[in-house]
Amino acid sequence: MDRQRLDKWLWHARVVKARTSAAELVASGHVRVNGVREKSPGHAVKAGDVVTIALDRAVRVLKVTGFSERRGDAAAARVLFEDLQKADE
Template structure:
């Protein structure tokens, strides 16, 4: 089975996932982040906001002041509270040393 042949419930657009996971405040901001090359999917840079992601994928997101490394654990149908969004990913970034926040 190829990546594009997976059932729709097994994947989600990357811009939609970034918004549901509360990485960004708006879906437009998620699209801009992806298009500007600040998002990598399993180490490969992507530039299409509609690119599908699957459970188990690892995203590297470069924000203004930090780099996030997130493993996709699930998808959401809507944007919920932060506590629900936190269940969508596992943070794989190394801990920040004290005094470097």
């Protein structure tokens, strides 16, 4: 798998608790892919894309590093992205 729907990836990466929440987050304009605001939950993300999420008065900047067929536990979710903010600190 080299691409995945944005809403599905956000859910699998455990950014949100439900896929519908991921879709609403994208549709309401709180997600950017490579600096461009994305309003389509079905937008495909690929490895290397930088996803910026405005969530709960905070901004998360994540680099897509992998995909999953199913939603796993927190440890499995951590391998799907690299947190670019922690790298800056």
